[in-house]
Amino acid sequence: QRVKADVKLRGDAYQAANGYTTHISPDQEYGYIAGLSYSKPEIALKAALTYRSEIEHTADAAESYPAVAGIPGFGPRSGDIDITTPESVNFDFQTGINPTTLATAKVRWVPWSDFAIVPSLYNQVSNLNPIYQPDGLSLVSYDEDQWQVELGLAKRLSQALAVSGNIGWDSGAGNPVTSLGPIEGYYSAGLGAKYNVTENWAVSAGGKYLWFGDAEGQIPNDDIVSDFQDNEGYIVGVKLSYQAL
Incomplete structure (x- = not known):
């Protein structure tokens, strides 16, 4: 897993943190995946339970905080x-x-309530306010764990053509949300198709539409500074695949 970040807080909504900047240099670390699976080919049944480990990164962070630079x-x-x-x-x-x-069915759980990004200078400045002592504030954190559920159907219309559809739900990780990620989960609907051009070659195409959940944006001191409503997004993809028989 590779992480990096550039954060620039700008605007009066960030109060004393207006102008704060941090650059987190790229860092790559490794985790592990473990799981169990079961299959019954005669009814096309497959089931898999998979665990992905947390991954610990230590990266270099360069920070500046103009309000207290003197x-x-x-x-x-x-x-x-x-x-x-x-x-x-x-x-x-x-x-x-x-x-x-x-x-098909997919379920995913991620404990985002345990996650936080706590840059040293940002946290130290927040500790100047007795209200936030002794732990200070984190730059990004979440209140709740995230659940995702997706249900789908696939239908083979001929030996060469198959179509599929799915619906999904994402709980998000709490509301209010960080101003750096202003949605509270989403609902989704998708359609796709796969066409076998030959015995070996196939082309697939699909799209998914997402209705993002309304959310209030809050800065780390818990002040609500923004309101996000009626947002949406979409994903499209095309794949050319080869399979040796």
């Missing part, structure tokens, strides 16, 4: 930052309904 010890600094990306548990399931129809 105070000794609070000038621009560079140093290590520890970031731990969360673990996750994933359940994938499919089964045949009849010889040409397949049902």
